[in-house]
Each structure stands twice: as C-alpha cells, then as structure tokens.
Amino acid sequence: MTDLVIETAGLRKEYRTRRGTRVAVQSLDLAVPAGGVHGFLGPNGSGKTTTIRMLLGLARATRGTMRLFGEDVPRRLPQVIDRVGAVVESPKFSPNFTGRQNLQLLARTRGITGDRIDAALETVSLTGRDRDRYRTYSLGMKQRLAIAATLLKDPALLILDEPTNGLDPAGIREIRDTVRSLGASGVTVLLSSHILAEVQQVCTSATIIGHGRMLASGRVEDLLGASTAYRVRVADAEAAVRRLREEGLTVHPDNGVLRVETDRPASHVSRVLGEAQLWLEELTPLRPDLEEVFLELTSGEALGSGGGRA
Incomplete structure (x- = not known):
C-alpha cells in the first residue's frame, strides 16, 4: 500500500494541430503524499489542467503512467473514483433553487443521505446561507457550493483547479479558509493555481511546473529554503x-x-x-516566497503567463 495518493511517471500529452504537434505535458513525474494540501503550481498554459483531466479520465495520455491510491488509471479508475472529488470546470447549478436544494438534487441521484448535505455545508461555511437562492450567491459562495457538492461522497482526495479564478479578495480568503480546513481534516487536497503567493499560505507541499514539465517538488518549507x-x-x-x-x-x-x-x-x-x-x-x-522561487527556477526560459488553460 503506497502512502502516495497521486503518482505519475513520464507523463506526456501531445495535441495535433495544424501547425504540427503541441506538447502540453512532458515527462511529468508527480508525487502527492496523503494528507494536507499539495500545491500544483505554474502559469496559465503550463499543463496543470491537462494533467488533472488525464488523472480524471477526461483526456488520454500520450504516454507515461498514472496512479490514484496505488491503482493504475484510467484502467482502474472505476475502482477509485468514488474516493475522488473534483472541481475542474464551473459547475451547473439551478439559479432558482437554493444552495441546499441544489445539493439535495445531487444527493438523490447518488443515494446520499441528508446528514452528508449538512456536513458539506458546514465544512464550506455555508450554513445559514444554504436556503438562499443560488442566483443571489457571490462568486466565492458559488465556488464553495461547488466544493460542497464534491464533499457529498466524502472523498479522500479533492482536486481543485484554479478555485480562486475571478474572485475578489474576500472570495479568495473564503476559499483559502475552506481549503485549509479540509487539509487539516485529513482530506488530501490537490490545489492547482497560478497565484503562487496565495497558495503558499495553505500548502504543506507543492510541485512547480512550467511548459508541462516539473521544475521542483517537495515540502513548501524545503522549496523556500533557509533564511539568508x-x-x-x-x-x-x-x-x-x-x-x-x-x-x-x-x-x-x-x-x-x-x-x-x-x-x-x-x-x-x-x-x-x-x-x-x-x-x-x-x-x-x-525568506523568499514561492513566486521568487518560481522566477528563479524559470530564469532564462520563455515561460508565458498568458494564454488559455492547459
């Protein structure tokens, strides 16, 4: 039994385009230990979302191996998918239903009891606002409801892809507090983001990538190094x-x-x-922050921060 929740080795993803082959992920070795919050960091277009989609069986790897909870994926994905929650794209909730009603609809399709709904709402601090209509929610509240939806099945691994995109400072703080509490509760959280300074406040370990390849990985305190x-x-x-x-x-x-x-x-x-x-x-x-570490790692490389998600 491995103590790694996520493992990839030599992971590669190529896309065919009119201009030839584009490599989104190249020779990526990723190791996410059980427990705590693991940052998956890099600029937009660096391969974070593509990697997550491959782990979840939403995209096919060109080559390499992947494991979740020690099981080969995508071959053994059905055996572990119930232990995985993910917020990869904007969830589709009914705007005229309350937050609780939206969760109740999901729970019924999965045979989940009302106790799990209460626990999920409490975890994301939406108790007291759960009977408000979804359309009245702020962006931060909508994102927290999306996280609550993934928590209905009580996952051991939660994958969040850029959860603070488009949020104001208050919304970012809400998500940060939610992620921190989840990591402390024993859930393993893979937090994908390009906002390195923000992630530094909640991550216990991190992997930094650029151009689809790993630049550094380890405990955050080790990546930052000793103070000089x-x-x-x-x-x-x-x-x-x-x-x-x-x-x-x-x-x-x-x-x-x-x-x-x-x-x-x-x-x-x-x-x-x-x-x-x-x-x-x-x-x-x-001490340097993760952004300084990243800039040092990528010094001399043409790593863009713009472009679409990849």
Whole structure:
C-alpha cells in the first residue's frame, strides 16, 4: 500500500494541430503524499489542467503512467473514483433553487443521505446561507457550493483547479479558509493555481511546473529554503550598521531598518548587537516566497503567463 495518493511517471500529452504537434505535458513525474494540501503550481498554459483531466479520465495520455491510491488509471479508475472529488470546470447549478436544494438534487441521484448535505455545508461555511437562492450567491459562495457538492461522497482526495479564478479578495480568503480546513481534516487536497503567493499560505507541499514539465517538488518549507537575511530594527541604527559590518556581515540600511545578509543563525545577529549594548526592537527572518522561487527556477526560459488553460 503506497502512502502516495497521486503518482505519475513520464507523463506526456501531445495535441495535433495544424501547425504540427503541441506538447502540453512532458515527462511529468508527480508525487502527492496523503494528507494536507499539495500545491500544483505554474502559469496559465503550463499543463496543470491537462494533467488533472488525464488523472480524471477526461483526456488520454500520450504516454507515461498514472496512479490514484496505488491503482493504475484510467484502467482502474472505476475502482477509485468514488474516493475522488473534483472541481475542474464551473459547475451547473439551478439559479432558482437554493444552495441546499441544489445539493439535495445531487444527493438523490447518488443515494446520499441528508446528514452528508449538512456536513458539506458546514465544512464550506455555508450554513445559514444554504436556503438562499443560488442566483443571489457571490462568486466565492458559488465556488464553495461547488466544493460542497464534491464533499457529498466524502472523498479522500479533492482536486481543485484554479478555485480562486475571478474572485475578489474576500472570495479568495473564503476559499483559502475552506481549503485549509479540509487539509487539516485529513482530506488530501490537490490545489492547482497560478497565484503562487496565495497558495503558499495553505500548502504543506507543492510541485512547480512550467511548459508541462516539473521544475521542483517537495515540502513548501524545503522549496523556500533557509533564511539568508534578516530584517533588523534597533534604536541606534548607525551604530548597529558599524558593529555588524565589523563582524563581516552585509548590511543594507533603509530609513532606520536594516537588511542583514548572512548564513549565520538569528542568534548570532542578536549576540553581536547585544554585546555592543544595542538592543533589538525587531529581528525577522526574510525568506523568499514561492513566486521568487518560481522566477528563479524559470530564469532564462520563455515561460508565458498568458494564454488559455492547459
């Protein structure tokens, strides 16, 4: 029994066009561990949606292998599909029905009890708004109802493809909170997005792709790496600059705030200043974010951020 929920090896997808063959996914090795939120990150057109469609049996791979819960897909997809929930495209709900009524219709077709409806609505924080008509919902609420629909069958894996597209900051925060709570509850969430800074706030692990190939994968904290700089604030900034530079540290002052670059731990910076009777008001590690990591990984490549979803 594998502890990986999603596995791909050498996955490739080609499309025939009038101009020849277009490669959407090339030699992609993807490994998503059980539990938590795994970010599937890259610009629009990088192959995220195509990969998800292949995993769900909606597109055929040109070559390579795929597994969900250790089962080969698409051959064994019927055996595991009930454990998978996915929001890949905009769901079709009746605008004149309430949120609850829309879920009740889905539940009846699947033989699901009302208890699951209540649990799904509570998970996505729509309890209290479930009897409002769907047409009155904000975009964020509509997206949360779509997630609730996938939760009716209590999936072990939830795949979300660009769930915050078109949402305002309030809607993005709502989806972020929902995804975070799902990951904490034990559901494995594969979160596809091109908004790297946003995803960083909820993901425990991530895979970054570009031009259909993997650029990096692992725990988010490992991808970000150790801090090599600190934000430092003391009462006497000039004296602090002199003392830190005497110690051989690189210091960049900016209106009384110091950026100290060093591979030494924070305790070293604190000790150097303390021995000089310069007491810290702030000592904050400065770490790169996922967007900076991505830009570094793709430096020198012509990775576009526009175009359609692929």
